[in-house]
Amino acid sequence: MEYNSAIIVESLSDADIGYSGLLKNHEVFETSKSEYEIPSRYFVDSLTMMAINPLNSYIYWEVTDETLQKFGIPSNDVKINISIVDENNSEISFFESVFSVGNYYFHHEPKYKFLIAKLNLKADDNRLIPILESNRLKLFDATLKGYNNSPLYGEFTAEDKDIQEGDEVVHLNSMSLLKNKNLSSQTLLSKGY
């Protein structure tokens, strides 16, 4: 069933996405010494991915000394390669680390369905030894799905004869929506949407 353009414009009008908890620049504050000692690591091999938003995700890992030893990697000379692959097993990104316990933020396009991370140890001869595979991370598709997956809105330009001086154009996620209640749904529909 089709959706109505005007209703979608109305639903997203005044949309100041994010009400709770204004993000500042990420300041990490020093806190005074805690009375509670908590583990710095868990001695369990792990590789975990977590989505943050449509364009960014987070990954953390731990490789145990036992695993390093098994492959002859000294714990003070760790070289880790983490490869991120898409649903077709094509690598979209990779990074390296010298920490057996670590984390990383990475940016990606929203076009993939899901991602998986693969952790490899790098041997002295640069051979990659696969060790761990992460959970499957489904990405967010922040678009109007519509009918037949077609986008609803196109770009309006100032030359468009239906745009009057003083009309408010709302920019949302790189799409320009014409926000003017005087424009009837007929006008929107007549543009082919």
Next chain:
Amino acid sequence: MIKGYWIPVLHSHLPFVKHPQYENFLEEFWLFEAISECYIPMLQRLKRLEDENIDFSLTVSVTPPLAEMLDDIHLMEKYERYLDRLIELGDKEVKRTQNSEYENIARFYLDFFTQTKEFFCGFLDRKVLNGYRYFYDLGKLEIITCGATHGFLPLLSVNPKAVDVQIEVAVASHKKHFYKQPRGIWLPECAYYEGLDVVLKKNNIEFFIMDAHGLVYSEPTPQYGVYSPIISPNGVAAFGRDHQSSKQVWSSKEGYPGDVCYRDFYRDIGYDLDFEYIKEYINPDGHRVFTGYKYHKITGETDHKEIYNPYVGMNKTKEHAENFHFNREKQIDYISQFMDGRLPCVVSPYDAELFGHWWFEGVEFLYNMFKEIDKYKVIKAITPAHYLDYNPQNPVAIPHPSSWGDRGYYDVWLNPSNDWIYRHLHQMANSMCSYANKYFNSANEEEEKTLNQMVRELLLAQSSDWAFLMTTATATEYSTERTKEHIYNFWHLAKMVDENSFDEAFCSIVEEKNSIFEFINFRSYSSR
């Protein structure tokens, strides 16, 4: 004739804070302030509406930690002593300001806290939740639940059991405090991820609330935007936030609360008056706090603040309620032309603390809004449950992962200021599953008690408040310490179980302090 529906939703939440070893603890003041400025004033207005035969319907989420605190005898006794101190302060203030321009406002607050105490001891019988139960049983208030400890579910879902238990315990807590199955849930921070509806359905939850983009980016795009709910693939309804009505109220720049005749939040005698005079009414360690005695109005963009007139402030809310009602009616008129005959619903969710705490006159605004609705009878205030009863058939769509946090996703709860917590939370959940499976049938009394306390510590560590406070850099130290405390307690208790050696003194302290959910059963974490 009714043209459409207005669905107001107030989300009430505070993290579980209980420090029985201290008579005054700064973070317990959060609860006492919220009770005095928000929960009791709201209940007083609802009682007034009932007494005046004005129809109303309101949806309120009372999160499990908040419900536990509001039903906790120790905390309610402390609250009564807190009120007594404020009334005593009122007496002193009336004397101090006698014959000055501040005398009237001082008398106003003395009356305010005196009436608050009368309502607390009388109608509420010394338990704030009694008021909620009263209106819930009358069918005027729809109380919905929330995650057990307001855990940010998408980021906990790495171990699905962690989410299962957050919802299962939430429902059990709701039944314990309100004697009913909750029909709806306020997902913590409105945070949804694909597949969460399976867990909700399993726990007989019928609806939840999302931010607008969560609904609009659903698949397929909902036919009616946010003006009708959608039904998820597993049969749970999602209602979308209407931004227009939200912004009119919560925006401090464009919204009603910024009106110059309303009370200024920041000018409080706890900070303004001489330390020697005020010290008994703030934190004993000398940390100045708000007392609730705020004598000035917003006035304008100036440091000079004029004296607040509560009569003028409360009257202003009539004008704002009229305006809000007018706008809702016009909005509904406009939207209706695209709804194929279905009556649109405008869903307006807010943090409950906006009404009464941040915006002192906010509860009076709500009261006046219900009066406007009752006067004109062109829009009807209902709950999401009512809407589903009236309209059992709704468009089906897969809701879009989202939250109502800044930027619309999970950024606030996962960023460099707080990312360190997640490997701990995930490992604790994994371990809890192992313990639950191992000891399912074999736990002796000591082990059972300890394993149950481990679940409590895990749930408390999962509270999204800590990550939130780290991001907003308010109470960073406290939130970091709380997270570490629960992580430490969990592993310390786990070690006792592993070594079959139980430290009675330690267990006693943590069980009393972190006494939430006495019904908890560690077996919830098992895979059986």
